[in-house]
Amino acid sequence: MSTGLIIAIVIVAAVVVVAALLAARSRRGGPHGLKQRFGPEYERVVAQHEGDTKAAEQELAERVQRHGDMRERPLEETERERYTARWTSAQEHFVDSPRESVTEIDRLLAEVAAARGFPAGAEYDDQVAALSVHHADHVDGYRRIHRAAQAPVSADQQSQAATEEMREAVLEARSLFDDLVTSSAGASGRHHAGVGADTGGHLPWSADRSRPKES
Template sequence: MSTGLTIGIVIVAAVVVVAAALAMTSRGGSPRGLKRRFGPEYERVVAQHDGDTRAAERELAERVQRHGALHERDLEPAERERYAARWTTAQKQFVDSPREAVTEIDRLLAELAAARGFPEGGRYEDQVAALSVHHADHVDGYRRVHRVALAPQGGAPQSRAGTEEMRVALVEARPLFDELVTPASRGHGRRHRAGAGSGGRLPWSADAARPKES
């Protein structure tokens, strides 16, 4: 093999490697890109894998590969109003019926995510994986409210969700709701501000009547 041909092969190989690296980085596939893209979700998955960062990064890279190209559909104004009204109703319902309110919020988030173009709520794990790619900062709030909504009503006390746990779940789920109900063109600007101000509060103040214990 001639020296010129060898050099040509080496150059082509180098170009392929660089192109692959750039493509991976653009998809958030490099370790630094994954950390930046997933934020707190990155740390959660690493902990789930007992500190094995390579295993965690493989899982996150697979999520990006499966769901990174997903295009979020903007809601029509009337749809946004309906979802906002449902949240308000459920939030008010929490005072008298916290479990029913949490169940409705869980259902509402599943339906809202599906309306935005994410997998249907019946495929919960797939839906959450897709949401984690595009709304990594707040997807864990959805997990929490879903977990609380499915908690048994009877059985041992430690297996039941108390009223305070349900209240916290609703508060933590609100930022994701805000992002999903906001037009995509404005959603990125609100991503780190969601839940600030009155958005994350439930409809009682410190001196108001507290919700009934479940």
């Protein structure tokens, strides 16, 4: 057997091994592992695929393969303070200008995520996919606030129902914001930061959805 043929066989074998390792890694933990890792995000993706768990798990496994090794950059204390001050200012303006508040919060989440090392906000879909791998419990709050910020302005924009929907979006988005500004670098998987933990400021209305604070 010639040396060239031996080298070709070794290269082919190496490629096969690498492909097998990547496939195993993408299925790390199997369906149960993906469900445990993604939690509510797992159920959301299954519903998006109309109950097709195989397709949903393939999508989630691909996200882990693309973004699972990402290490989040820690924020400097000055950065935390700056982002927290911006959040506080945005939420304080909600009562008078709900849409402007929501738009600023959407922009702020994109900037904080980029500062932590996630894809830039201009690459929204990729940024959300990466966030779903590392902050699965709270990423849907970002989607909700983004939809609210991007929604066309309508005559119903100032209606009580529309304002309540935006308020709830802010409440959900706050959980992701807290997670991003408080979680340690290098952490991956599901995070469970509490709303308002160590970030200062309070919502300008009651967190009890059934009893909004009257102005």
